Amino acid sequence: MxxxxxxxxxxxxxxxxxxxxxxxxxxxxxxxxxxxxxxxxxxxxxxxxxxxxxxxxxxxxxxxxxxxxxxxxxxxxxxxxxxxxxxxxxxxxxxxxxxxxxxxxxxxxxxxxxxxxxxxxxxxxxxxVIEHLVSSHTQIAEIDLFLNKAISGCPVNQLTGLLKSAVVSGKAKLVGTLIDHGGDVNDKDSKGRSLISLAVQAGHLEVLNVLISSGCEIDNSVDHVLHHAAAINRVDLMEVLFRACKNVDLNSVDFCDRTPIHIAASYGYTDVIRFCLSVGGNPEVLDVNRCTPLHLAAQEGHLDAAECLLEASSFVKYALNKQGKTAFALAVENGHSNLYDLLQLGDALNRAARIDNVNGIKSCLAEGGNVNGKDQNGWTPLHRAAFKGRIESVKALLNHGAKANLVDDNGYTPLHCAVEAGHVQVALLLIAHGAKANERSLKGVVPLKSDCFKNPPPLVQPLCCEKERA
The missing domain is CATH 2.60.40.10 (Immunoglobulins)
Incomplete structure (x- = not known):
């Protein structure tokens, strides 16, 4: 027997x-x-x-x-x-x-x-039992072993509630199993947000992929998923959302009328800003306080983020918020001197150099202006003063550390600019301060020779004049 x-x-x-x-x-x-x-x-x-x-x-x-x-x-x-x-x-x-x-x-x-x-x-x-599996550090293989048994004692409504916890915990395999056994992938939390919102806020890429493949949908009126991803500096999440969710909008606004670019700018997340701009994000949107993303970056002192936003829009530098303040004013108000030159002093310094305002030059530099800062064409204040023949400004700039051999975007040095415009005394002053007469530009500018100062020849590409006129 x-x-x-x-x-x-x-x-x-x-x-x-x-x-x-x-x-x-x-x-x-x-x-x-x-x-x-x-x-x-x-x-x-x-x-x-x-x-x-x-x-x-x-x-x-x-x-x-x-x-x-x-x-x-x-x-x-x-x-x-x-x-x-x-x-x-x-x-x-x-x-x-x-x-x-x-x-x-x-x-x-x-x-x-x-x-x-x-x-x-x-x-x-x-x-x-499932709650324990969600919160514990149990290995994935063991979760499968225990979960398939534990689920047999749960009605569907309980599985849906447990699904939210599993999403937040980041256990993608557990999420998939709960969905397979009847958990509602389109259930909402008390604020009406989808499970995708919860996954993105928690930063779980694998869970996000499981939810998307299982048919989870978002509602843009409450699911500010791109904002959540921007707030935690996760370009990878934004890429998945942008590719898989057809109704996501990079220029959508949250309850403060802020776009994902606003959020990234406030934290200084340059990679997120660049991604948003690359797929159609608008850097000039105003929030509820009429602040652009640049206002927020300036307020927090995020130099790289501010530079990125200025590359995308020249207008935002001059935009006024609800209090009538520019980004520069917010930077000053919060003591972020590293932004002064980028947001305003660079413009003021170039203007002072162009009109030979030596006191203005000294004032800008004393306030934190960058003597070797470049404009959108790569011109430094010394380029501008040299081209205009402002010898006193050239002296002031050189005495405050201006570099005589910096080149602009087309390879021009300040010496080239002085020679092209026929300002011999300025050219000689630059040479006396180390400017190299045989310096070549990126565009193949003709080397300068001593007889050039008698009859200054035009450069191969007279872009200095074009820039100045612009």
């Missing part, structure tokens, strides 16, 4: 409830027609599990119920891999009766009298 008793289940499921007394019941049936059978129940972890009847006697062809108890109450299920199991051992009892101590001795002795009738795995089921 292979066995003496038969269990009514192949696996014992225990609905785990955090901090409560957890029990489950199963039945064993005596298969013997004329003889009683003694039963012993054990587990690998007796510190976790106990039975109402560890030893019992079942009459012929009768059944008996047994209760498995998880004790003491716990905040988390004792998950093990492989799972714990109930071992059912039996012994035939010709007399049909025996004392507890006698049964204990009988089952402690190995031999042919002892039958191992069944091994019943113990599975923990219910939402509290």
């Amino acid at each position: 292979d066995r003496l008793v038969k269990a009514d289940v192949k696996e014992v499921e225990l609905v785990f409830k955090r901090g409560q007394r957890n029990t489950t019941t199963f039945r064993l049936t005596n298969l013997m027609h004329t003889m009683s059978v003694a039963v012993s129940l054990t587990t690998k972890n007796p510190s976790f599990f106990s039975f109402n009847k560890p030893f019992s006697i079942i009459p012929p062809l009768s059944s008996s119920s047994y209760t498995l108890l998880l004790s003491p109450p716990s905040d988390q299920p004792p998950l093990t891999n492989p799972p714990d199991a109930i071992t059912v051992k039996t012994i035939m009892l010709p007399l049909g009766t025996a004392h507890h101590d006698d049964l204990s001795r009988l089952f402690s002795k190995p031999g042919p009298h002892l039958f191992k009738d069944a091994t019943l795995p113990i599975s923990f089921v219910g939402p509290h």
Whole structure:
């Protein structure tokens, strides 16, 4: 005979409830027609599990119920891999009766009298088990092992609630399994936001991909997903959203009328700003306070972000917010001197150099202007003063550290500009301060020779004049 008793289940499921007394019941049936059978129940972890009847006697062809108890109450299920199991051992009892101590001795002795009738795995089921899997650091392979069992004790509405927690936790495999078992991928939170919003805010790219492939949809009126991605400097999330969600809009605004570029500018996230600009983002949108993204970057002192925004728009430098302040005014107000030259002093310094306002030059430099700062064409204040022949301005700039051999975007040095315009004294002054007469430009400017100062020749590409006129 292979066995003496038969269990009514192949696996014992225990609905785990955090901090409560957890029990489950199963039945064993005596298969013997004329003889009683003694039963012993054990587990690998007796510190976790106990039975109402560890030893019992079942009459012929009768059944008996047994209760498995998880004790003491716990905040988390004792998950093990492989799972714990109930071992059912039996012994035939010709007399049909025996004392507890006698049964204990009988089952402690190995031999042919002892039958191992069944091994019943113990599975923990219910939402509290899934919550534990969501919050724990359990390995992915083990999550699959436990999750498939735990889900069997959960109705669909509970799976949907657990899905939100899984999204925030970043467990993409768990998210996919919950969706496969009926979790509603388009359920909303209390603020009406989609699961995609939750995934993006938490920065989980893999979860985002699972949600998109499962048909999760967003509502632009509440799901400011690009704003969330911008706030955590995640271009990768923005790329996925822009590619997969057809209704995302890089110029959409949040409740403060701010675009994703506003958000990135306020944090100084230059990579996000560049991505937004590359796919159609508008750097000139005004928020509820009539602030451009440049206002926000200037207010926080983000130099690289400000430079990036100025490359995209020349207008924003002069835009006024609701208080009538430019980005430069906000930088000054907040003491961000590293932005002064970029936002205003560079313009003032170039203007002073052009009109030979030496006091203006000194004032700009004293306030933090960059003596070697370049405009949109690569001209420094020294280029401009040299081309105009403003010798006093040239002296002031050189005395304050202006570099005589810097080239503009077309390869012109200040010396080239002076020679082209016929300003011999300025040219000689530049040479005296180290300007190289044989310096070549990026565009192949003719080397300067000493006789050039008698009849200054035009340069190969007289762009200096064009720039000045512009």
